[in-house]
Amino acid sequence: DGGITQSPKYLFRKEGQNVTLSCEQNLNHDAMYWYRQDPGQGLRLIYYSQIVNDFQKGDIAEGYSVSREKKESFPLTVTSAQKNPTAFYLCASSLRTSGSNEQFFGPGTRLTVL
Amino acid sequence: GQSLEQPSEVTAVEGAIVQINCTYQTSGFYGLSWYQQHDGGAPTFLSYNALDGLEETGRFSSFLSRSDSYGYLLLQELQMKDSASYFCAVRGYSTLTFGKGTMLLVSP
Numbered sequence: 001d002g003g004i005t006q007s008p009k010y011l012f013r014k015e016g017q018n019v020t021l022s023c024e025q026n027l028n029h030d031a032m033y034w035y036r037q038d039p040g041q042g043l044r045l046i047y048y049s050q051i052v053n054d055f056q057k058g059d060i061a062e063g064y065s066v067s068r069e070k071k072e073s074f075p076l077t078v079t080s081a082q083k084n085p086t087a088f089y090l091c092a093s094s095l096r097t098s099g100s101n102e103q104f105f106g107p108g109t110r111l112t113v114l
Numbered sequence: 115g116q117s118l119e120q121p122s123e124v125t126a127v128e129g130a131i132v133q134i135n136c137t138y139q140t141s142g143f144y145g146l147s148w149y150q151q152h153d154g155g156a157p158t159f160l161s162y163n164a165l166d167g168l169e170e171t172g173r174f175s176s177f178l179s180r181s182d183s184y185g186y187l188l189l190q191e192l193q194m195k196d197s198a199s200y201f202c203a204v205r206g207y208s209t210l211t212f213g214k215g216t217m218l219l220v221s222p
Contacts, residue, residue: 033209040122042201042212043157050208058209090156098207101147101164105156 002027004106006091011111013085021076021109023091032074033092033103036060043090049074050096078111085113116140116204118213125219126192134187134216136202146178146185147203147210157201160187192220 004025013019025032031050035043045058049068063082068074074093078085090108094100118138126132136146145164149157163169163178163185175188189196197220203210 031208035212040214042118042214043203043210045209045211048209056208059211088154101145101162101205102159103210105158107156108154 004091004093004104006089006106006109008109009107011109013111013113015113016080018080019078019085019111021078021089021091021111023074023076023106024072025074025091025093025104025106026072027093027104028071029093029104030071030096031094031100032068033094034058034064034066034074034076035090035092037088037090037108046076046089085111087111116206116211118202118204118211120200120202120213120216122214123217123219125221127221128192128194130192131188131190132192132218134189134200134202134218136185136187136213138183138185138202138204138213140183140204140206140211142206143180144205144207146176147205148174148176148187149201149203149212150198151201151215152198160200162205189218194220194222196220 033048034046047066049055065077091106092103094103120136147162148160151157161176178185199215201215203212
């Protein structure tokens with residue numbers, strides 16, 4: 001079955017630690033995205049990538065970093081510079097960025113920073 | 115930039131029809147999408163309108179008026195499983211901008 005996997009589902013970290021969230025897709029999609037969702041809020045774009053070895057900042061990139069070394073993988077690192085990292089993080093993919101109407105989402109990782 | 119407005123909550127009963135409105139202000143517009151998200155789950159795509167008019171997919175329909183910067187999602191024959199959050203999202207050239215979501219509560 002094709003889809004997007006994110007791991008782990010729940011993640012706890014101490015304040016001041018960097019943490020990396022995993023996102024893998026086997027849909028052969030070119031484009032991948034990271035969103036942050038806070039309670040009662042919509043999805044806000046952190047970073048997106050259109051092709052391997054290329055990525056662009058979204059609306060709230062400060063305190064986050066990404067890499068895209070493989071088409072299938074787009075890990076997100078939440079750094080200690082992120083002032084309020086506790087949130088629900090969603091990874092998504094689409095066939096490409098322009099002209100693709102549908103994004104497919106992973107199950108999400110709920111990060112809690114203590 | 116982009117901004118979207120949608121009601122925070124809508125309630126309805128099983129079997130009824132409900133309409134969730136979305137107004138937007140945008141500097142670049144390619145279309146309006148709708149996504150459904152059950153509590154704690156992944157958003158799933160429902161519909162997309164690039165042109166004015168109504169798109170129908172089963173019990174769900176979506177409407178767009180580009181001149182009014184307005185769209186809506188219409189859900190018919192409501193079922194308990196339709197209780198979820200519904201997000202409108204403006205598609206720009208490369209990205210989506212989401213509204214804050216409308217929580218739909220369906221009661222028996």
